[in-house]
Amino acid sequence: MTRVAIVTGSSRGLGKAIAIRLAKDGVKVVVNYHSSRQQAEEIVREIVAGGGEAVAIQASVTDEEGVRKLVAETEGYFEQSVDIIINNASGPQPELSLKEVTWQDYLDQLHFTVKAPLLLTKTVMEKMKHNQWGRIITIGSEVVEIGNAEFSNYVTAKSAVIGMTRSWATELGGFGITVNTVHPGFIPVERHGEVTEESAQGYISGVPLNRLGKPEDIAAQVAFLCRDEAGFITGQNIQVNGGNTFGV
Numbered sequence: 001m002t003r004v005a006i007v008t009g010s011s012r013g014l015g016k017a018i019a020i021r022l023a024k025d026g027v028k029v030v031v032n033y034h035s036s037r038q039q040a041e042e043i044v045r046e047i048v049a050g051g052g053e054a055v056a057i058q059a060s061v062t063d064e065e066g067v068r069k070l071v072a073e074t075e076g077y078f079e080q081s082v083d084i085i086i087n088n089a090s091g092p093q094p095e096l097s098l099k100e101v102t103w104q105d106y107l108d109q110l111h112f113t114v115k116a117p118l119l120l121t122k123t124v125m126e127k128m129k130h131n132q133w134g135r136i137i138t139i140g141s142e143v144v145e146i147g148n149a150e151f152s153n154y155v156t157a158k159s160a161v162i163g164m165t166r167s168w169a170t171e172l173g174g175f176g177i178t179v180n181t182v183h184p185g186f187i188p189v190e191r192h193g194e195v196t197e198e199s200a201q202g203y204i205s206g207v208p209l210n211r212l213g214k215p216e217d218i219a220a221q222v223a224f225l226c227r228d229e230a231g232f233i234t235g236q237n238i239q240v241n242g243g244n245t246f247g248v
């Protein structure tokens, strides 16, 4: 049976590459977006032209109503329940010193890293349990390993994903649902403007594999975790960063 995946925030960046890759693997894909409708529809056209199945659905994943709408429209369109959730969406990530940062700045990040995955998982998990199959994959970040200064709002929020992943994996494992997090290194996407191997040399010099990552590197790992053959992997935090950090 063809699986259905929601990739949150897949109108651009890493989410776009994940959506395209999953569709190539035969998964029916929801290209979720917040405001980039044209880009999302263009990705759907690209997927369909390549023989895949996809639909663009607008919804804010950080609020209850948005998540309810996203899941209902997905089930309505594909006439099937959701098998795979990729928690990828993120908002602005301001770099703030401890002097500047406020509790609201922390909450702004936690809304994406914890609230959205929680709302989505709670909305889809009963049907996953019934089907005895599910995949919940969250996109973390290597910043958790690095502990960047003046970025504690984002680093803290991404760190919470580690415990969340392990706890959910334990709770949902008996139902055939795996829960994992993929932690990318620095991967230039549209929002970073032009980044070259030369301009990023400072970063690359610390990367054992000696290059920048590509969105496709992340998409390949996510796609693998979605497959049946990855069904014995759960609760893991997987670094996809050329060896820039080694994980715990």
Ligand SMILES: NC(=O)c1ccc[n+]([C@@H]2O[C@H](COP(=O)([O-])OP(=O)(O)OC[C@H]3O[C@@H](n4cnc5c(N)ncnc54)[C@H](OP(=O)(O)O)[C@@H]3O)[C@@H](O)[C@H]2O)c1
Binding pocket: 008, 009, 010, 011, 012, 013, 014, 015, 032, 033, 034, 035, 036, 037, 059, 060, 061, 062, 087, 088, 089, 090, 091, 139, 140, 141, 142, 183, 184, 185, 186, 187, 188, 189, 190, 191
């Ligand atoms: N790129 C990197 O170097 C890097 C490194 C480590 C981790 N990550 C993580 O990887 C993930 C993707 O990063 P990215 O760089 O690809 O991000 P990005 O280019 O900024 O894209 C963010 C996506 O999230 C969507 N979005 C924003 N607010 C939303 C909301 N309320 N509801 C639903 N969707 C929303 C955006 O939709 P619109 O286009 O409609 O606004 C867009 O599709 C994030 O979790 C990020 O923290 C990225």
